[in-house]
Amino acid sequence: MGATAGPVWGRAEQQDFRSRVRGTLLGVAVGDALGAPVDRMGIEEIREAYGPEGIVDLVPAYGRRGAVTHLTQLTLFSVDGLIRAQVRRDTGAWHPPTDLHRAYLRWAATQRDWGPDERRAEDGWLAREEWLYARRGPSRSLLAGFGDERMGTLEAPKNPGEAGPEAAARSAPFGLLVGWEPQLVAQLAVECAAQSHGHPAATLSAGAYAVVVHGLARGESLDGAVQHALATLAARPGHEPVSDALQRALGAVRQGMPTPGRVEELAGGGTAEGILSAAVYCSLVGEDVRHGLRLAANHGGPSAAATALTGGLLGALHGETALPPAWLAELEGRPTILELADDFAMEMTQGPALHGPAGASPAWLTRYPRA
Known part of the structure; x- marks a missing residue:
């Protein structure tokens, strides 16, 4: 797998990219935190618990307000792997899929160990963040997919019948590879999805989501980025369920005021392509980030995945300053997310100066070991 030459980075371009990287990762996390308390609750159950408008603010989950789930954890390890x-x-x-697989194995260690092993310097800094050592509802598919050293591939995927949205929900960082061509972004996301969610609809949904984020991070409109994803999908066998789901999202925009019923209909029982469709729809019709995330949370189904996907899209589209400040203030792990986002932006814009032929920063290689 190769990569294309990156863009030329002036100061304004670097600042815009950094804002979109921060927005994407914070958006995934704050969406995840909003949806986590109502994940897989029916809409009437949500209204009974939180009022007629459903959930409209961060509420406690896992013992605190602003708590994130395994979806955010895995998204952060995707960044670390990249x-x-x-x-x-x-x-x-x-071979980036191998590096991503190693990163996901480091995440898997957080799900079974009490805390970081300071003796394992090759794990890098993210795996030593103690707050990540919390089990936040990972599915059996994830635990099985990363439960041993064997890496799932497109030819021999892990969990070949698993069509859920969790692989897509960790795939926003692939879209931030703005110097890559969309086809390569899609290919990497698809290959990495197969490491835990081997159903074609799950892998292709991950690829499509990454391409949409990629378009947004490069300054495209959301509609334009979705069209770009459709064009990229069209070259792939078996793309029809995912392409049809994206088309349904675009068509639903013209069907009047958004309702929980329409979001739930698009979500299609919680399949990867259904949740992708719902997230695109909520991002298109939301009046602002807060409204879009509330739409994604208030339906029967995997609300955390829907809100995480929606947050990633809106964060990439608008940058970090569009995210609700009050929600960010309570977001679990916010300092870590910002530090990782800034590291990613620095790596993508100034990587050769950090570890290139001309020299290397020992501090950088301690944070991100070559081992």
């Missing part, structure tokens, strides 16, 4: 892939490229080794 940075490590760039750093390891200096050694002549270039």
Whole structure:
């Protein structure tokens, strides 16, 4: 797998990119935190618990307001794996799916260990963040997919019947590879999805979501980014369920005021392509980020995945300043997310100065070891 030459980074371009990276990762997390307390509750159950408008603000889950789930945890490890892939490229080794798989294995260790092992310097800094050592509702598919060293591939995927949205929900960071062509972004997301969710609809939904984020991070409109994803999907066998789901999202925009029923209809029982469709729809019709996330949360189904996907789209589209400040103030792990986002932006814009042929920063290689 190769990558294309990156863009030329002036100061304004670097600042815009950094804002979109921060917006994407914070958007995933704050969406996740909004949807987590009502995940898989029916709409009437949500209204009974939180009032006639449903959930409209962060409420406690896992013992605190602003708590995130495994979806945010895995998204952060996706970023960590992408940075490590760039750093390891200096050694002549270039196979990003392997680096992502190693990152997901580091996440899996957080789900079974009491805390970080300080002796494992090769794990890097993210795996030493103690707040990540919390089990937040990971599915059996994830725990099985990353339960051993074997890496799932498109030819031999892990959990080949698993069509849920969790692989897509960790795929926003692939879209932030703005120097790559969309086809390569899709390919990486698809290959990494197969490591835990091997059903074609799940892998292709991850690829489509990454391409939409990619378009937004490069300054496209949301409608334009979805069209770009449809064009990218069209070249892939078996794309029809995912392409049809995206088309349904675009068509639903013209059907009047958004309702929980329409979001739930698009969500289609919680399949990957259904949740992707619902997230695109909520992002298109939301009056602002807060409204879009509330739409994504208030339906019967996997609300955390829907809100995480929606948050990633809106964060990539608008940048970090559009996200609700009051929600960000209570967001679990916010300092870590910001630090990782800024590291990613620095790696993508200034990587050769950090670990290139001209020299290397020992501090950077301690944070993101080549091992």
